[in-house]
Every structure is written in structure tokens, then in C-alpha cells.
Amino acid sequence: MDFDFTPEEEAFRAEVQAFIAEHKPKKGTPQEMATWHEKVREKRWVGFSWPKDVGGGGGGIAQQVILKEEMAKAKAPSLGTCFMGLAWVGPSIIEYGTEEQKQQFIPDILDGKYHWCTGYSEPDSGSDLASVKCKCERDGDEYVVTGQKIWTSIAMWSKWIILLVRTGQGESKHDGITCLLVPMDTQGITVRPIQNMSGGTMFAEVFFDEVRVPVENRLGEEGQGWKVTISALAHERSSIAEVTSLQRSLEGLRELARKSTKNGAPAAEDRGIRRRLASIDARIEAMRLNGMRFLTKQLKGEPVGAETSVNKLTRAELEVEIGELALEMQGSQGVLGAGSGAVPDRGKWQNHALNWPEVVIGGGTPNIQKNIIAERILGLPKDPEA
Amino acid sequence: MNFGFSEEQELLRSEVAKFLAESCPMDEVRRIGEGPGFSPELWGQVSELGWPGLIIDEAHGGAGLGFVDLVVVLEEVGRALFPSPLISTTLAAHAIARAGSPEQQARLLPGLAAGTTIGSVAIAEAGDLHGAAGITLAAERNGDDWVLTGEKPVVADAAQADLFVVAFRTGEAEDAIAFGLVEKTASGVSVEDRVGIDLTKRQGRLGLEGVRLGKGDVFGDSELLSQLLDAGATAVVAESVGAAEAALALTSGYAKERIQFGRPIGQFQAVKHPLAVMYRDIESFKSLVYYAAWCIDEGHADRSVAASRAKAMMSDTFPQIGIDTVQLHGGMGYTWEYDAHLFLKRAKWARPVFGDADHHYERVAALGGL
């Protein structure tokens, strides 16, 4: 057991820090941002963990940790701009795609040429994702898709969608699902944005009306789409970046505690507030260390699947608690909206308290994480209907 | 960076687990607990295996290993609820190794390493303050000697211990703390065994009536106190990891087999979800305690905050794990015969020892700059 990094790894950290000092945008002008993305791409830090032969960086796990940590600490812009492409569409194509598909899509994802969106959830298939119904029939060299997706993040700004459709019925509901890669400007696709409770609009309903998709746009085998999905979700590797963002939130909460009052005294001196902050601190640290423990297992070649649900569950609780504690500490100012002139910290905590569903509900709710831990790790019996 | 155990450590773990499974299964644990709380035969055997000397250096007869290795052993010891003065003896040795004089080390460490001397640290007092402010036992100067009069009300393994490492106050200033080496046989020392809520953990009152400490019997300062509290908290959390995992295994095993409403109760989410939360909580204080142990071995600046995070989270979550273990077994969980209550009681023992969640969260807050 050794939590220190090797001299080579520390040298890599110094390289990352030096790079950030030199290239991190000062004002965030479009020109500066473009240069940043060009430079990190040159370094092969976009898709850093991907194999070198597809254009990735071939980076080891310790180096990935360092890169993510340093970028998050410095509040540097993201590595690449095609978020879903980098998070799971790309890894799925690398694992299941044909040579042509890899050549067509991977360089564009790395260069951030356009956005991808994810068409998994449907109105009647959320937590029960394997029950997807979006109809898909074969017609010669084409598939014809008719149905609806919902909660599709950034659908309105995306050029491509990774889509789960039903091509057949099998013994289990997991059979007969197929994964397609579809251009969003195909005839028959309609996008209708949905406003969320914070007032923003980042997800949408997507309707498919006899949308024709060439067969070569299928990812993986017909009827094997569930396998592709599961591996895509497993590509969400470690929670290093999330931990650094949680640590930043905690730092913000500590500052808020220093400038707020509770029962007439500084909130930072209030025993209840101190205990809640310390409990958040301990859980973030546990997430960091759990993440490292799971990475070490991966390094040794042991499969890591359901364990990531442990950190997801804690993170969901923390995101909610952080927003609530911040508004509580604001006292009567906690009623102000994010856009109000007098709101503390320019409304960031108001936004936090209204945007947690992105990480709490998106990607599977806490109940679903608990089911995964109980069934896949502890081996408890499944609900026969689920 | 490597957050895994070495092959040697995995081997050590399986040897400890194998020994305990063969020599101290649950009915033996109960026999010891319902009796004197201590088995000289088993203590002799684990001493032969080198457990008490694990972290003592080789020059003094130990194995020269570190706290990370100790954590491996304690996880298994906790899983088996093995009643023994292992943590107490290890902590007494740790104190002497860290701050004792070469003469004290040469005189005392070999006996502790061999298990022929059983040690214990006597720090906690009646109040709920841990750390230097909680030490009120005052000593009087008499020439070059200190004279101790007072008590330590809950000293772990007091009835078995031959040697006590006693924290006392040498002056008014908060950090005016030193430690005395007090032998059970010394004049003025009395021990009263006190039955515990957890029969597998014994403690007692250490009475001190004019106990004289010569120059060679005194050592350490408030920094040693903080080291001992961190080491003690780390050891107790490590043992609790094993005990909590055993409770979870017992309960999820039961949930798979017990049929109600025509199905295993583990199919109900109201049973399944608390078990998932138990798993998450145990994994979390496990990771925290591994880091705390590594920090002790490395002399890392994070030592105190790491130990406090681990102890705070364990004290915060293990009691609920104990309660859920009993509750999810229904009436069976409430019986003396079934093992569920042993884990509930262990959780209640582990909660306050070396500081409860309130104490350690407060320390985390303070060390975090609040």
C-alpha cells in the first residue's frame, strides 16, 4: 500500500502543472479556448486513457488520476468538448465498432467537431431501461425507427445520437435491443426541448417517425445492444474529477460558514454546522479513497463493475446535502433567486440546490444504485418482475 | 500509487483468519466472553504466532511490521470477535516505542512482543473530553518522583494487564501531559474488573493510591497523547471493519434464506436497501482507515485528520449496522442464542472508544481550518 506517486508520476504532474500555467485561458475568449483545445489535443490528453492506435493517449491509471486532479484543481477548461462522445460513445465504438466506424467517428470526437447525445430513456422506460420499446424494423439495407426518447441531454445541439431501439423480442427483455448511431438531421426526427426546475433547458424529447438508418450504422450485433450499453456505462471509470469538484464545493461551504451567522454567532463556530461540514468532508475523502482502491483493483486486472455504485450513492447524497446546507447557512437570504442582485456568491448555491437531479437522477437513481449493490455485490435475490 | 495489500499481507490475512476459524469459532468466543473474558491458552498461541509483537521492531523481539499490517490482522480479529488484549498490548508497545527511553524500550518491549507482558493504555477519564484537556488525573512532585492518586474508570483489558501506560497531568497548561509506566503489582495500584455491554471486550477501573513513579517510569508528552489517540482510533476502526463485515454477511445470508410471503425476505427492498447502505458505509470507513494506517507508518502530516475521519464515520455508522443486523433478523435477532446481538454490542463498544463521532467530527472541522 502506497499513496505516494513515483518520481516519474510526479514528473508528469509537474508537466501538467507547467502546461496549465502556460496555456490556461486568462479571459476565456473564443480564441483562447480554441487554442487551449488545440494544445491539449496535441498533447493527446483528450481521450487520454484511449489506446494510442485510435488517437488516444494510452495513459496509465495513475497518470489519469494526476491529469484529472490537476485540471480540476486549476479549474482549467475541459479536456475536449464532445462530452458524451468522450464519456461513453467513443469507448463503446472503440470496443464494438467496425474499422470504418472507428475511422469515421473517433477523430471527430477527439477533435470535438460536434456533439453526441444519448437516446436511452423513454417515457415508459427509465430505471427499467431494458424495457425500451422504440420500434425498429429492417427494410433491405436500412432500419426504420418509429418511437420516442425523453430526457435526452443536449439533443438540440447534437449532430449524432447513440440510440437504443427494439428489433425483436427474446426470452429476456435484455434480448432484442439494438444500438444505432443516427445523424440528428435525418428526416423524421423532431426535437422538443424540456425546461427543468432551475429554469434552464438542457434536455429534450426526441421523436422518431419512420426514420431510415443505414444498416452499417449499427453498433455491435443486432439484438446485442444491451451488452453495448452496459459496457458503455461501465466506462464511466473513476470518480476522481467528481471528488475534486466536491472538494471545491466543500471549500465554498467553509467560506460561507465563515461569513454567515447561526443563532447570532458565526456559523463556523456552530457545533451543528461544524459537524455537518466535517461529515461531508469525511464522505468526500472516503469517495476519493474508494476510487483509488477500485482503480488499484482494475490495475491488477480484477473486474470493477458494481463497485462504482458505492461512490454514486454517496455522491447523490452529498450533492443534495451541500445545496441544502448552503441555503440554510444563507438564512433569510436563502429565499433569493439565483438571478437576484443581492444573492450571496452570485447565486451558485441556489443553482446547486436546484440542479442536483443531473447527477442524482441522471445515470440511475439512488434506489437503483442500492439495488445494484445489493444484487450484484451482496447476491441478494432480484425482484422477479424487475 | 498503489492502494492494495501486498502478497505477504494477503498471506498474513489468510493465516490469521484460518487460525481464528479453527481455534476460536463463535461458540469459543461465547465461552470466553461469558466466562473470564480472556483465554490464556489462546493468548499464548497468538503470541507464538507473533501477533502482539507485530509492530515492535526486530531488535526488541517483534516482527518490525507497520500499522498497515496491523490493520490486516485486526480486520480478521474483529471479524471473529476474538476476545483478547491485542489492541491494548500493541498500543502500550507503540507508546513506549515512539517516546520511551532506550532503557525503557529494552526493559519492556521484549515482554510485550512475546505476549508475556500484557499492556494497556489508560487515557480516558469520566468526562467526554478526549485529548489533553480531558486528562485531569494530577500527579504531585516528590523529589524527583511523581506520585499519582486518582483513577481511570474504563481501562481496556485492565484485569489482564501487567503494565499500564497511564496519561496524567504535570501542570496547569493544557498540554502539560506525561505518561507513567505503572505495573499492576506496584504499591497503591488496584484493579476492579467491570463487566461490559460487549462481553468480548473487557475493561476495568484502575485505582491509583499514592503510586510512586521514579524518573525511569515517566516518559512522553501531549504529542504522544495525540499519537496514541490516532493509533487507538485507527486500531478500533480496523477491528470494526471486520466485525461490521461479519454482521453484514450474517444478515445478507439470512435475508437470502428466510422465507416470508412466499419469497426470500432479501427480495424486499425494505430489507435489501439497508444492506446496500451497510455495504457502502463499511467500504467507506474501510478506505478511510487504510489511509489512516498508512499515514501513521509514513509519519504523514494527514495522520490526525485521517484517523479522525475514519473514527468519526465508523462511530456514526456502525451502531446503525448493529441495530439493522438485529432488526432484519426479526425475533431471532433478539435471542441470546443467535449471534446478531454480539455485533450490535460490539458497535456500542466501538462507538465511544478513543472518541465518538462528535469528538472526531469536531477535530476534522478544526483541522480543516474551521
Ligand SMILES: Cc1cc2nc3c(=O)[nH]c(=O)nc-3n(C[C@H](O)[C@H](O)[C@H](O)COP(=O)(O)OP(=O)(O)OC[C@H]3O[C@@H](n4cnc5c(N)ncnc54)[C@H](O)[C@@H]3O)c2cc1C
Ligand atoms: C438531468 C438529467 C439528464 C438526463 N440525461 C439523459 C440522457 O442524456 N439520455 C438518457 O437516455 N436519459 C437521460 N436521463 C434519464 C435518466 O436516466 C432517468 O431519468 C433515470 O434513469 C430515471 O428514470 P425515470 O425518470 O423514468 O424515473 P422512474 O424510473 O420512473 O423512477 C421514478 C422513481 O421510482 C424509483 N424506482 C424505479 N424503479 C425502481 C426500483 N426497481 N426499485 C426502487 N425504486 C425504483 C426511482 O428511484 C425514482 O425515485 C436524464 C435524467 C436527468 C434528470
